[in-house]
């Protein structure tokens with residue numbers, strides 16, 4: 431139940447054919463990894479996640495390849511790909527489609543023609559995991575942002591994905607709700623072996639959980655390595671394009687026992 435992802439020389443232009451949103455990107459993610467996708471706004475994070483979900487508008491120009499479990503993504507039957515790859519987006523409201531939590535969880539499986547008893551079993555398992563039992567009969571428009579995002583994540587999990595893509599899922603949540611959701615994402619990775627690729631603007635809380643950080647810049651790969659290496663690279667560079675990462679990596683790195691490079695070079699130049 432572990433999906434690997436391999437990108438080979440991936441280049442993508444939107445239909446307007448201005449600069450490439452992704453440019454000659456090569457990357458491999460092992461099954462079961464937790465990858466943080468970092469990079470400034472406009473660097474291609476959403477485009478990459480949506481291409482992995484086969485959700486980018488037609489008319490774009492794509493070259494290179496995307497392999498999911500060693501098989502070209504376009505060779506996967508649409509239905510199989512739709513359940514194997516789950517995507518949760520930034521705005522909790524954009525993904526809710528029906529009136530109640532229970533119907534929301536059932537929606538994907540009903541579309542796939544899942545047998546009723548199998549659906550009930552799956553729903554009990556998922557509602558239990560996410561602590562959603564008390565909310566099953568509630569209307570989705572009465573939920574808090576954190577509850578909505580939990581329902582979105584749970585709905586995606588109903589289809590038993592092997593790869594979970596998250597596009598700034600915490601951005602609209604208050605700190606407590608964000609921490610809860612992040613904890614659930616980490617458990618899905620640890621306990622269920624689901625491969626996670628997650629973008630987020632504030633990466634402080636993600637670095638300790640991640641196996642790897644991949645940073646994009648102008649559609650290309652600017653960094654690929656472990657969180658500690660990322661922290662040190664951001665520290666070393668101190669370039670304008672890395673500035674948004676610095677406070678986060680500094681806080682995180684100073685809490686680590688072996689970050690001599692950062693510890694010895696004095697206080698951060700930016701607050």
Ligand code: ADP
Pocket residue numbers: 444445446450451469470471472473474475476477478
């Ligand atoms: P990020 O998620 O890192 O903010 P995006 O993937 O959204 O970056 O954007 C990458 C580039 O593609 C940017 O230059 C952006 O303007 C462009 N872009 C994104 N979506 C579209 C679209 N629907 N049509 C045309 N250009 C787009």
